[in-house]
Amino acid sequence: MSSTHLPQLSPILVEDLVRMALAEDLGRAGDITTYATIGPEMTATAAMNSREHGVVAGLPLAVAAFRAIDPRVKVELLAEDGDRVAPGQALARISGPARSVLSAERVALNFLMHLSGVASYTARFADEIADTPARVTCTRKTLPGLRAVEKYAVRLGGGSNHRYGLDDAVLIKDNHIAVAGGVSKAIDAARAYAGHLVKVEVEVDSLDQMREALTAAPDVILLDNMDPATLTEAVEFNRRFHQLSGADYAKARARVLLEASGNVRLDTIRAIAETAVDFISTSKITMAAPTLDIGLDIEIG
Template identity: 75%
Template structure:
């Protein structure tokens, strides 16, 4: 990933997240183990080392953990977020007051291990469909309080971000359709309500419902729990509808974007991507990603 395309995190958001994590870990009395065993004058230099192969994410949060505990601690990143690392590779070096280094260690590693795990797992999913035009995308199924940084990690792994919350895009699901009175009425109501910058996505669970959805012209159709054969047919129907629409009505009509969802995992995503859909959404890359094993080792005490 080139430097210009790497996502960025707000420093204010980083500080809030890390401060809350430190307050949770240090509690009311601080790191009593370190206070009891290490003198206040002791210094240490330590390296953060990857124990396995993966892709790093979360270095800005790790740096903030040490800085918020003690602004005098020096943090030197040896790689960048989004870089691939190998077992035994040092990814950062910290030096300063030993108490401060050890007190911030767990919070720094927790963010690094979790976010690097999300990025590494996303990269595996993305690699499975790299030969297709599809992109893997995350969902709103994220750990409470960590959505923004998990979505940041997904992008670092080559994935795409779905909506961040209920307020930034419209996704009409089966219950919305049932209550509103049908596919067309739901889409038309959403179109009347939404601003011109708000995308409208409609979930369908069958090809007949998809055909109905195409006439309502949402921006995106979510194909829920369809197998590869149905997905291929849906792609063909969408292409044919677009060609007929352009030929018969208007040359500026955009093809509806298709998103596949349901039963997506590392074993199934390749077959789904090869059907021709545009996006493949899955909660696995955020909710089921294994952590990347990263440790802190004192090299000079």
């Protein structure tokens, strides 16, 4: 990923998350283990090392954790967010008052391991379809309080972001359709309510619903739990509806985009992408991502 296209984290967001995590960890009495065993005059030097192959994400939060505990702690970054790393690779060197290094260690690692896990798992999905036009995208299924940073990690792993919340895009789902009285009625109502900069997406679970949706001109149609054969039919119908040839279809801006969702796994995403849908959304890249094993090793001597 080009450095000019790397996602950025707001310093205010980082500070708020780190302070919340430190307050939770330090509790009312602080790090009593470290206070009891480490003298205030002692210093320490440590390295944060990756123990697995993966994609790094969360270094700004790790750095902020050490600095929030003690501005005297020095952190030298040896990697950048978005880097692919190997087992044994050092990500950062930390030095300073030993009490401060040890008290910040767990919060720093928690953010770094979790977000690197999200980025690494996303990269596995993205790599499976890297030679297709389709993009893997996340959902609103994120850990409470961590949505912004998890979506940041998804982008570092080569995925794309869906809406951040209920307020930045319209996504009409099956329950909305049932209450509104139909697909086209729900889309028309959304268009009448939302501003001209707000995208409108509608979820459908059949080709008949898709045909009705196309006549109401949403920006995106979410094809829910359709097998590859049905997805291929949906893409072909979309081509014919917009009167586009195969070559022009992928490049056309003035057409409805198609997003596939449901039953998306590492062993199924390739077949879904080969149907020529534009996006493939899955909650697995945030909700099922294993942490990346990263350790903080104190250097002795």
